[in-house]
Amino acid sequence: MLKHPTSMHADLMLILITTAIAALVLLIMALLLASIVRRVLNDRMYGKLDALRHVYGRRLSQALELEGIAVQKEAFLAKPGSLAWQAVEDVLFAVVSEGKFADKGRTLFQKLGYMAFYEEQLAGRNVLARASAIDKLGRMRCTASTPKLIPLLEEGDPEILSVTVRALSRIGTKEALAAIIGRLPDILGRSLVTRKAMETALLNFGETAIPYLIGHHWERADPWITSCILETLSHLAPDARSVSLAIEHLQSPNAEVRSKALKVLGRADANIPRHLDELVLPLLEDPIWFVRLQAAKSAGALVLKATARPLGKLLFDKNWHVRRQAALALTGFGHTAIDIFLEALSASDGYAKESICEEIEKAGFSDRLIANLGGVDGPLRTKSRDILKIMKGLHFSTPLIAYLEKGDDERIKQEIRCFLTDERTP
């Protein structure tokens, strides 16, 4: 912006700045035009697409109700990539996901050439286009695509591999499941991304996966694979075979496997073997904290009475997650837990005592203790009062104050008043 020593210098600067401004103006105009053109095209495209979806949707629902799909197939034929093609695809995806006419939707996908079209794209080079085609084949749930997708499990690209696993899990055929399980070691070992995709995708197979997951010879498998299998089983409906497999792995040298086996057992409900207490007991003393945590969780979920005392010991575990879990598990044991809590709360470990108090309060066990104050069972009343007194001493007195404000039983209120004002409370 200064005066230049020579006119040549000034001219050069002038040309440079003017050129830059002109370039910018052109760029702005180009962006503006591109925005407008894109919006016009999009509006037109989506307007047409919506109309086509509506037309095809109505036509398809009529056809499906009349069961005349084979005859009316021509009414849905469209050029690949065209708007009509996309509209029919969207409509069919909705049909497949709704369930009632899912089979017919899948057949139509096949007959109208969608499956063949996307299968062709599997051989392309563009990762995004391939992944998108794999995903669509999965969403179509056409069992006939399984053989085309299975070879992609050998792919090196984690993205392609993850999408393939997911697509196969959506199709949900036994071949797909067998293929995934057969390649499990490779897929799990490939990368963290594929492992996560696998653990998520296996759940899509639902209960049909159980026999495959259990039937495979996992005895010599990598612990990571076993833990993945057990984790999947723990999210599926409880099954006697899952429980057996979990019991087999309770003694595994790998902590992750032991923990997952316990997780499966924790959901066992009606299929609990009689001797389960004996199996879980040693794991409450496991050297690895997350195994103890899972053991406490499972013992609490199954209310394994024999584990009550060992759970009491875990109230003083060095890991706070374990301490909390043990306290929470014990709150489900009813009166059995009262002695254990009382013992624990008489100890000197302040941290542990606070955890116990918090879990007693959160689980609503404190309400049970307060109710016991008005009961006829003398020893139970005394113990409950002692626990509540200790809790009050540790500043966990809110349930007592709340009862005083809103409770009904005057006798209980009187009792609470007595020890709330008692200076000798520990």
Place this chain on the structure above:
Amino acid sequence: MRTAIIYFVIGFNYFVGAYFGIMNTVYAGLLIISLFAILRHIHRVKYSPIRDFRASPETPPVSILMPVYNEEKVVIRSIRAALLIDYPLFEVILINDGSNDGTLRTVIDTFRLKKIDRVYRNFLKTETVRGFYYSDETPNLLVIDKVRGGKADALNCGINGSLSPYFCSVDADSLLEKDALIRLMTPVLESGVPVIACGGVVRVLNGVQLGDDLTIRKIDLPDKPIILFQIVEYLRGFLYGRVGWDALNSLLIISGTFSLFHKATVIEAGGFKVGNVSEDMEVIVRLHKVRRSQKKPYRIRFISDPICWTEVPENIKMLARQRRRWHLGLIQSLFHNREMIFNPRYGTIGMLVMPYYVLFEIIGPFIEILGYIVVLLSYAVGLLAVKFLMLFITLAIFYGIFLSTAGIFLEELTYRRYPAWGHMFRLLLYGVFENFGYRQINSFWRLQAMVRYLTGRTGWEHVENKGSRSGPKGEKL
């Protein structure tokens, strides 16, 4: 003296030329990178397993931390929106940071909370906690009432109270989209490298109509120019600035309005820094510092999905406060961690990103204001060529318009959340208008922040919300 001024003016001219050139080259580079990154993201989203993640055992529990200070008008709406999000396992922890209005009472009454006792470990030292409130009717809501200590202190308190491996900080004047959290978690679940923090796009809530279920019912543009300027700014800042830096794995800022953090890493880094007026920015710098010092692989991600809507200031006074605070926060964050600048130990963050922020973001307003003074000096010593001055100003203005238009174009290309034709044209128009006054006043506020930093006036400037007009009944905000 005159000779000295002449040399200074000439030297400054060359400096400004180089400065302007480098800065705009960086902007242009970021724009190109963002264009490709966003298009790729848009394609990938189509086959993203978000739905599967909702049922996946791999999806970790998250604590949503919502610090509030005198947010009586908006707090219920924000809690309700947070409780409605679609995520398998989450808890909302509201930290009442010593509000002296009816915030706490409103929350207690609305959600019928009762005071509970809770074990509270001060992993990160905070102001005294006065109480915990909980209800088994809404078991995933916990309210912590504490003595006022500022936003960073409140967030640290929430971290202490959180039991999840990840936490997400949310401002009380924001509204989350239902799938916001699962989208934000997606980079964590899809990455082979630990993702320790992740941020997403924040949009302007003013002008948006809400449905009864607190979802966005209709997006409209407000009438106030000051908000329209901010919408253009948000589009520009989020859609190409951060996307570009993210693609280079060099993100230094993710908005505290809605960000996800790995709790253990934040605790390891010492939590949020109390006293910093822009704690979200500072913690990101420190997370980089800790992880790079340990030579541990990590990623800090930004996703370009529009996931969170927030209220922006509606008047000059509040906007000035907000902008001063942001700039002050940037200065504090960088200078508190100044040993990272030009230190090869910290890789691209130390060698490229931090120097860029110091040279172009912090000093930028100073150079700009100095430029105006030099123009006057040039005129005084007879060196000013008015023709060149006008051309230079025109160039700067057109470049500003180009960047704003590019931001709007990226929005048009991708998410198109402003659907009406009128929206696009108004935003384009305000992309032009902002170069005449709005940008300059922004530079002035940033310069003010610099002066405040240098003079030690680094207190938090509170920005009031207009939440009194907000609500779940579809009324315009």
